[in-house]
Amino acid sequence: MNHKIDLACIIDDDKLYVKMLSRLLDIKKLCKEFLVFENGSEAFTYFKDIFEQPEKEKIPQVILLDLNMPVMDGWQFLEEFVKIKSKMERPITLYVVSSSINPDDIQRAKEFEEVSDYWVKPISLGELEEMFEKV
Structure with missing residues (x-):
């Protein structure tokens, strides 16, 4: 099975969640490798x-x-990322994946043109595959 993408990036401080997500990425071969911050x-x-x-x-x-x-x-990352995004030579699909179900957070995230979608944790395997299909 071919990997859907070469490189993904996870920015999340929840070690257990990152470990689970990393495992799913490996098992389903959604990307060749990933960065974690x-x-x-x-x-x-x-x-x-x-x-x-x-x-x-x-x-x-x-x-x-x-x-x-x-x-x-x-939020702070998004504010800074917007400033340097123009230097990119290739598009990056950015998903907010948060445990917040606050409609204000969802609306605020979607106001950033850089944000492709907002997903609520924990994401299912099907949702993860859907994300990577859209890239």
């Missing part, structure tokens, strides 16, 4: 460095972003 700051530093010296093979095709994290939360 525990907060928005780590992820933003990575993207900023990549965009300053673009290396296409290191730019993920999909990002799964949590909103509630320490150091730099998902």
Whole structure:
């Protein structure tokens, strides 16, 4: 079975959730490899460095972003990501994946043109496959 994409990125501080998600990505061969960042700051530093010296093979095709994290939360990451997005040479599909069911959070996330969709945790295997089909 071929991998659907080469590189995915998970930005989430929930170690157990990340482990489960990583396992599903492996089992279903949804991507060849993935990056994991525990907060928005780590992820933003990575993207900023990549965009300053673009290396296409290191730019993920999909990002799964949590909103509630320490150091730099998902909202702060989105605000900064928007500023550097124009430096990308290839599109990135960004999904917010959060435990928040607050309609205000969902609406706010969808106001970012960079956000492809909002998914509520825990996501099912079917939902995960659907996400990767859209990339």
